[in-house]
Amino acid sequence: MPAKKAKKATKKAAKRKVAKAVKYSYDFGDKTDGSAKLRELLGGKGANLAEMARIGLPVPPGFTITTEVCTYFYDNGRQYPKTLAAEVKASVAVIEKQLGKKLGAEKNPLLLSVRSGARESMPGMMDTILNLGLNDKTVKALAKESGNEAFAYDCYRRFIQMYGDVVMGVQAVNENDHCPFEGALEKLRDEVGVELDNELTAANLKELIKRYKAIIKKRTGTAFPQDAYEQLWGSVSAVFNSWQNERAILYRQKYGIPAAWGTAVNVQAMVFGNMGDTCGTGVAFTRDPANGEKVFYGEYLINAQGEDVVAGIRNANPIAKLAEEMPHAHAELVAVCKKLEKHFKDMQDFEFTIEDNKLYMLQTRNGKRTGLAAVRIAVELVKERLIDQKTALLKIPADSISSLLVAVFDPAAVAKAKVLTVGLPAGPGAASGKICFTAPEAEAVAAKGGRAILCRVETTPEDLRGMIAAEGILTSRGGVSSHAALVARQMNKVCVCGASEVVINYGAETLTIGNKTFKNGDDISIDGTTGEIFAGSVATAPSEVDQVLNGKLKAQDSYTYQMYDQVMKWADKHRKLGVRTNADSPDQAVSAIAYGAEGIGLCRTEHMFFEGDRITYMRQMILAADEKQRRAALKKLLPFQRKDFTGLFKAMGGLPVTVRLLDPPLHEFLPHDESSKRELANSLGVDIDVISNRVHALHESNPMLGHRGCRLG
Numbered sequence: 001m002p003a004k005k006a007k008k009a010t011k012k013a014a015k016r017k018v019a020k021a022v023k024y025s026y027d028f029g030d031k032t033d034g035s036a037k038l039r040e041l042l043g044g045k046g047a048n049l050a051e052m053a054r055i056g057l058p059v060p061p062g063f064t065i066t067t068e069v070c071t072y073f074y075d076n077g078r079q080y081p082k083t084l085a086a087e088v089k090a091s092v093a094v095i096e097k098q099l100g101k102k103l104g105a106e107k108n109p110l111l112l113s114v115r116s117g118a119r120e121s122m123p124g125m126m127d128t129i130l131n132l133g134l135n136d137k138t139v140k141a142l143a144k145e146s147g148n149e150a151f152a153y154d155c156y157r158r159f160i161q162m163y164g165d166v167v168m169g170v171q172a173v174n175e176n177d178h179c180p181f182e183g184a185l186e187k188l189r190d191e192v193g194v195e196l197d198n199e200l201t202a203a204n205l206k207e208l209i210k211r212y213k214a215i216i217k218k219r220t221g222t223a224f225p226q227d228a229y230e231q232l233w234g235s236v237s238a239v240f241n242s243w244q245n246e247r248a249i250l251y252r253q254k255y256g257i258p259a260a261w262g263t264a265v266n267v268q269a270m271v272f273g274n275m276g277d278t279c280g281t282g283v284a285f286t287r288d289p290a291n292g293e294k295v296f297y298g299e300y301l302i303n304a305q306g307e308d309v310v311a312g313i314r315n316a317n318p319i320a321k322l323a324e325e326m327p328h329a330h331a332e333l334v335a336v337c338k339k340l341e342k343h344f345k346d347m348q349d350f351e352f353t354i355e356d357n358k359l360y361m362l363q364t365r366n367g368k369r370t371g372l373a374a375v376r377i378a379v380e381l382v383k384e385r386l387i388d389q390k391t392a393l394l395k396i397p398a399d400s401i402s403s404l405l406v407a408v409f410d411p412a413a414v415a416k417a418k419v420l421t422v423g424l425p426a427g428p429g430a431a432s433g434k435i436c437f438t439a440p441e442a443e444a445v446a447a448k449g450g451r452a453i454l455c456r457v458e459t460t461p462e463d464l465r466g467m468i469a470a471e472g473i474l475t476s477r478g479g480v481s482s483h484a485a486l487v488a489r490q491m492n493k494v495c496v497c498g499a500s501e502v503v504i505n506y507g508a509e510t511l512t513i514g515n516k517t518f519k520n521g522d523d524i525s526i527d528g529t530t531g532e533i534f535a536g537s538v539a540t541a542p543s544e545v546d547q548v549l550n551g552k553l554k555a556q557d558s559y560t561y562q563m564y565d566q567v568m569k570w571a572d573k574h575r576k577l578g579v580r581t582n583a584d585s586p587d588q589a590v591s592a593i594a595y596g597a598e599g600i601g602l603c604r605t606e607h608m609f610f611e612g613d614r615i616t617y618m619r620q621m622i623l624a625a626d627e628k629q630r631r632a633a634l635k636k637l638l639p640f641q642r643k644d645f646t647g648l649f650k651a652m653g654g655l656p657v658t659v660r661l662l663d664p665p666l667h668e669f670l671p672h673d674e675s676s677k678r679e680l681a682n683s684l685g686v687d688i689d690v691i692s693n694r695v696h697a698l699h700e701s702n703p704m705l706g707h708r709g710c711r712l713g
Contacts, residue, residue, distance in 0.1 A: 022068065023087070024068065025063050025066075028061065028062055028063065029061025029094075029269075031098075035047065035051055035054060036344075040067065040261075041067060043116075043117030043266075044117060045115065045116075045117030045264070048344075052364060055339065055343055058361055060268050061095045061098045061268070062113075062268030062269055063091035063092075063266075063267055063268075064117065064264050064267075065084070066264055067118075067264050069081065069240070069265075070264070074240075074243075092267075095110060096110055104138065104227070104228030104229070105138070105141070107141055109138040109142060111131050111270040112269060113267070113268050114132055114235040114267050115129075115239070115266045117264040119261050120261075121365050122251050122257070126243060126245070127242040128162070128307070129238070130159065130162060131162075131270060132163075132228070132232060132235055133228045134159050135225075135226040135231075136226060139153060139155075150205060151272070151276065153205035154197070154200070155274070157205050161212060163225075163231065164215070168224075169219075180215050180219070185208065198274075198304075212224075232267070236265050240265065271355045271360045272355050273305055273353040274305050275303075277303060278354075279356060280301055280329075281306045281309060281351075281352070282300030282301065282322075283300075283349070283350070284300075284333065284337075284349075285297045285298055285367050286347050286348045286350075289368060289370065290369075290370055290373060292373035294380060298319040300316060300319055306351055306353060329354050329357065333359065344364070344366070345386045346366045346381070346395070347377050348366065348367055349365055349368065350365075371401070371402070371529070375400055375401065375563050375564065378392040378395045379392065379563045389570045390574055393574065396567065401567065405428075405545050406543050406546075407430050407542050408429065408543075410538070417536065417538050418535055420514070420533045420535055421501040421514070423476075423498050423499025423500075424485075424496065424531055425530055425531040426484065426488060427473070427488035428494070429472075429528045430540045431494035431528070431540070432524070432536075432538055432540065433523070434453065434521050435455050435518055435519070435521060435523075436466065436520065437455055437456070437520060438466065439465045442469045443466060447469075454466045454469075454470040455511055457477055459475060459487070460668065462668065472528065473488050473493055473494070473495045475496075475498065476500060476503065482498075488528075495528050496527070496528055496532075499531075501513055513533065523536050525538040579598055580599040581595075582600070582602045582604070584604050584644075585648075586647025593651060593655075597655075598656075599658075600658060601658055602658055605663075614640055615669065617633050617637050619680060620636075621633035622694065623690065665699070667694075667695050667698035670695045670698070
């Protein structure tokens with residue numbers, strides 16, 4: 001190759017090499033590299049810290065180690081890219097220069113926090129380290145510079161506890177064991193006669209630190225590290241390792257977060273809410289996450305660190321009280337709320353710390369919210385001209401609309417009730433009633449004006465009458481697409497399914513959860529929105545939307561209905577598809593029209609045969625010995641079907657109706673248990689063997705194929 005060409009090729013190779021160089025550390029603060037657009041790389045927390053710094057909010061300086069490092073970490077035997085150490089050291093130097101402090105220095109030491117930050121928020125699933133950089137020497141410097149020895153040693157004991165737990169693995173041996181650090185803390189409090197951690201003196205805390213170090217040495221055989229960079233890398237590795245801890249894996253599976261995304265690590269200069277009465281920490285929302293109201297909502301603690309609020313170590317104060325204790329900080333936070341919403345165009349959930357009356361922002365993210373809140377926030381953000389209608393519709397999960405249409409438990413009543421267990425929330429709403437184990441029992445309770453909860457291991461089409469009669473349905477098996485869930489949603493019935501801790505004994509007629517056993521007729525309550533199951537009867541509040549549509553409440557008197565109506569109008573304006581309903585009876589058709597259906601997409605005729613005497617005539621038809629008996633039974637069924645279809649067509653007023661002919665295997669209309677077979681045999685005057693033989697003869701190996709096709713032929 002000629003020298004000229006070789007030189008050109010070398011230059012190209014050099015360019016390619018430069019292009020391949022990857023940046024693993026992004027600074028934020030006075031110098032900010034990232035932004036909200038780099039969420040995939042910086043994670044939600046890192047991207048939003050950078051964004052807050054960019055829009056001028058008071059963010060302590062720091063840097064984010066990218067999600068690419070997490071991927072590299074797991075792909076390369078938990079090793080780091082070769083260039084990362086130098087990048088981290090350079091990023092630490094940026095913080096040191098900005099604050100005039102130095103990591104590990106015996107004078108004016110820099111202290112850091114190390115937190116996880118996945119692309120999607122995973123609250124509480126991964127690990128956090130605070131006060132990194134403290135050791136036996138730097139703690140003395142912190143005490144001298146703060147003029148508060150107790151504060152300095154409190155920070156040190158917190159750091160040792162977090163680091164010992166998260167990095168060095170000093171934890172409870174099993175679920176019945178006590179956290180060794182918490183045990184030592186409680187023992188010391190008892191010895192010195194105080195109730196709260198912040199009542200411990202500097203001398204007490206020094207003694208506690210000795211005990212913590214001894215615990216670490218005994219459990220691990222290793223001394224607590226004194227080198228600040230050793231602490232830093234231990235903490236970074238612990239956060240990356242926590243991406244694959246049990247609770248993080250479970251959370252990702254539940255919410256469909258890919259493991260390949262990885263987490264970022266955020267390293268940030270510490271600010272202290274626990275230096276005294278001019279300091280504090282809190283978690284707040286720009287709107288009420290329960291109902292969506294535009295109010296400053298949250299909690300805070302004076303003289304505490306952020307983990308104290310989340311952990312519930314002390315009862316936190318409502319954020320409104322901060323206006324009395326720290327009016328300037330409260331006013332700043334109100335201004336921050338407005339700025340965050342205007343910028344992110346959504347309700348924000350943020351963490352803050354106040355150090356010596358100065359406010360610092362530690363995190364912001366789109367806040368989790370109830371269904372009601374999701375609808376209200378979306379509607380009001382459009383009114384405030386922050387988002388458009390299409391964006392609002394995309395911000396509302398479909399099940400949020402469902403939550404507006406069903407009865408809910410009264411929050412005051414829920415606060416007094418005891419949650420027995422939690423199943424899968426399959427049919428939104430709230431229901432209380434008598435435990436019934438069979439469809440006839442549920443019908444009998446309803447016939448007397450009572451409320452029933454049909455409790456089954458799993459439901460079949462034979463249970464339909466009981467499902468219609470019951471206020472709610474509870475199953476111990478089956479998922480959110482099971483028979484119970486599908487039918488319950490169509491009928492707007494409250495349903496909790498797949499509650500695996502529920503043990504149903506049909507023979508003994510008992511329902512057991514843990515050590516508590518309920519009998520047939522006992523009261524129980526289920527929340528189909530949360531999956532929670534309660535003992536006894538819990539008071540409910542009816543859906544305002546349902547009341548308006550049924551003429552029991554005026555639309556102008558219900559803001560909930562007005563929001564619902566607005567969202568539905570937007571959906572109608574922007575949708576491309578028609579909307580039809582599943583309806584098998586005139587009542588269902590009337591309800592569907594009220595909710596805006598444009599026709600019936602599927603009317604399943606088999607569901608018409610389960611109400612009242614119809615099932616008896618249907619069984620007579622199936623068990624008929626000859627054509628004459630069969631026609632006699634069909635003659636009794638015909639008026640019912642005529643009446644149903646007349647009612648359906650009248651309700652739909654000329655809108656399209658799709659009818660499915662009788663589809664399921666005929667054995668599903670016959671009883672399966674011996675007592676029901678015997679009862680049917682007696683009512684029809686036939687031998688029980690006739691019924692058993694007919695069930696066996698009609699049984700199909702693959703009932704999912706259906707019969708409608710061949711019956712059409």
